[in-house]
Amino acid sequence: MKHLSGKLFISITAYCAISFSSQELAAQSDVLDINEIGNVDISTLLEDTKTFNTIGMGIALSIAECHGKDICEPTVDEGEIGQLIETLDQRIEGVVSRQQNSEEELTPIITAYVDTKEKYADYLERLSEISKPEPELPQEEFVEEDLFTDEDALTEDEYSAFDDFEEDLEDDEDLDEFEDEYDLE
Structure with a gap:
């Protein structure tokens, strides 16, 4: 029973982290459009890196839930992680461009985005190793x-x-x- 309740807690936590983070990211994506990234303040960029870390925790929990199972269907898929990596690439490009065109010190923010992108690439690799159930085709x-x-x-x-x-x-x-x-x- 304890093992089952632990799994339930992880599932709920992962769902909440992914759901909340997706909504928060969607709200911020209007602010941090690649064309606008040069105009937002540093605190907004820092919050954005934290949002990506929170999403990463949800992905990690989803993958961890499948650890040790022969067949598992995580709550996240390769396409979603791929989209997040593309978004991080855009953020990195935008912040690097901003740093080159100004005297602001944005290295910690760039480093945070790059570290998060590397984690996501690792999640993508780990996710591809998980055996997923065969999709059932409707009659x-x-x-x-x-x-x-x-x-x-x-x-x-x-x-x-x-x-x-x-x-x-x-x-x-x-x-x-x-x-x-x-x-x-």
Whole structure:
């Protein structure tokens, strides 16, 4: 029971961290657009690095939840982490450009973004190593009403082959009755 409650706590914590962080990042993404990153104050950039760290904690918890399991479906996927890495690349480019064009000391912020990006790359690698369940395909994908066209229709000769097969089946049934009648089995 203790193990189960620990897993539940981790799941809830990961969900909360990812959900809250995604909303916070979405709210800040308007402020820290790549074109505007040169105009925001340093404290906003620091908060942005903290947001990415919080998201990273949620990703780490999601991956940790799958540790030791043969098959697991984490709450985060490679595409989401890839998007976050792309966003971090844009942030790094913007802050480096800003530092080159001004006398501000932004090295700690650049370092924080780069460190976070490296963590995300590690998460992406660890996530790719997790065995995920095979996706279940809905039955509708296998059923098509117009599966065969007129070109695929059987010719008379092909259709008559089925008649021959039907006669063979009837002969086999007669043979089964004969075996039953004389206990030949």
